Amino acid sequence: MSTIRHALNIKREDDFAQWYQEVISAAGMAEESGVRGCMVIKPWGWGIWERMQHLLDARIKAAGVENAYFPLFIPLGNFVREAAHVEGFAKEMAVVTHHRLISDGKGGLVPDPEAKLEEPLIVRPTSETIIGDAMSRWVQSWRDLPLLLNQWANVVRWEMRTRMFLRTSEFLWQEGHTAHDSREDAMRETMRALEMYRAFAEEDVALPVIAGEKPENERFPGAVGTWSIEAMMQDGKALQAGTSHYLGTSFAEAANIRFQDREGGQQLAHTTSWGVSTRMVGALIMTHGDDDGLRVPPALAPQQVVILPMLRENEGDAALLEYAQALRAGIAAQSALGEGVRVLLDSKPGKAAAKRWDWVRKGAPVIIEIGPRDMESGKVSVLRRDDLWNADGKPAFAVLGRDEAIAAIPGLLAEIQRHLFTQAEQRRDANxxxxxxxxxxxxxxxxxxxxxxxxxxxxxxxxxxxxxxxxxxxxxxxxxxxxxxxxxxxxxxxxxxxxxxxxxxxxxxxxxx
RNA sequence: CGGGGAGUGGCGCAGCCUGGUAGCGCAUCUGCUUUGGGAGCAGAGGGUCGCAGGUUCGAAUCCUGUCUCCCCGACCA
The missing domain is CATH 3.30.110.30 (C-terminal domain of ProRS)
Incomplete structure (x- = not known):
């Protein structure tokens, strides 16, 4: 009965898995790379991840955690010290064995047998071991604790079955690693990170989550306890969107992270680790996406407002562009969700009506179109991405005065952010x-x-x-x-x-x- | 890693069975027309058919190997 002509060719209800891939492609988020399980993240997808990094990084720093960076390559001998941890990751490890290539005599290149590494290097699947190694040097006294570190990095796990953003062989994340002088303090940090993730997911990603403890069989290899935030996707499946682990003293024992306590005795540190990855982008797609493409929560949108002037390639364009630029400047001077509004005037050639659908598929929260007639009457046409259609199957434009629209943007963006969250929350609770x-x-x-x-x-x-x-x-x-x-x-x-x-x-x- | 399917211009596909130097739609470019909304008409550009071997006078097409992707399992963030 629907007369709506959607911006995607495939609907969620027809094939959710195909729809997911269509969104990624149609929104220009990522594409295949030719290397198994690895993807090219395109500017719009990267921009969203960058926003996630920015907002989560601020939360991490606010907790007194410092950023650092540790090597991609981990010496095999360094890695094997914690038995359960190693067993958990051994079967999905990428290994570097040579450091030079030579000609194979047939126009190709092969690893030089003369250049075999004495000790193979593994590509980090996570950095507990190499960071633990550093911690053992950095921690001497109870005064050195707690040691609160985080790194933004890529990691590699040789997955059997991959899906863009959800499970790729190489993925990007942040991994927090902390060392403490007591179980209580380490547990406090584990729960702090969990709560930080809950707030980040719900407030920034507009992703309702359930924070809780994983059962024993789902624990991180080597951990004493694992907690997660779990989100419900639009097909009803659960997605683990962040994890926080209390590692006890077993990693400290393996890496020899010891400190002298107030009484002069030697003690093992208690460690934690916690992470959120590019998988969160997949969660965003499967939570907020619809049959017209992606819907990006304003807090994460690289461009929150996109202005499309209806250029005609004639002498009227200059005045229209000027009118649009004034609108752009007025919106850019506003603040929404605690930051300056990110607004783009898209004056590339092409009809506004055609470009509009590109931005709908990308999920820009607010699209503003301006024609000569709007300009004459001092108006603009505003389209909300979270509420795209009128009952008659046409895009639901609201015509506002230009100054009125500028003033309305902060409230509108906040409302869209809230609306995406409540929509997802109601759907989850109903199911x-x-x-x-x-x-x-x-x-x-x-x-x-x-x-x-x-x-x-x-x-x-x-x-x-x-x-x-x-x-x-x-x-x-x-x-x-x-x-x-x-x-x-x-x-x-x-x-x-x-x-x-x-x-x-x-x-x-x-x-x- | 097991079972199934698939790789042909940017995207979606046909051609393959029955070998004879590649086609359609969308997109792109040019021109004209149109102009408050996902334009119309005409013309044009763009592909060594995933890669490597083999069979053959000749391979997108047949054979072998290999890489990548999708679906279902097992495994995992």
């Missing part, structure tokens, strides 16, 4: 089921033909070891996973869904990326 009392009810909720199964919050007795493995197998047979134990859940008040014993807490069950 969480509580009070599931049996496996049969769980199966019914996740029935195959249901397009949008969402999540189930169930009560459980927190089994461990083999008992947990058994439950995990039960879920795996249903393509389900445990997500996390939410920090703010109601106390358990019934039997465990899996063991029948008294439940001790609530945990989310969902399909996951």
């Amino acid at each position: 969480i089921v509580r009070g599931i009392g049996s496996i049969a009810e769980l199966d019914a909720f996740f029935a195959e033909d249901k397009r949008y199964p969402g999540w189930a919050e169930v009560q459980w007795s927190r089994p461990s070891g083999a008992a947990l493995d058994q439950v995990v197998e039960q879920l795996k047979a249903r393509k389900l996973t445990f997500r996390n134990v939410p920090l703010d859940a109601a106390p358990a008040d019934g039997p465990c869904l899996f063991t029948g014993e008294q439940a001790v807490e609530r945990i989310y069950v969902a399909r996951a990326y």
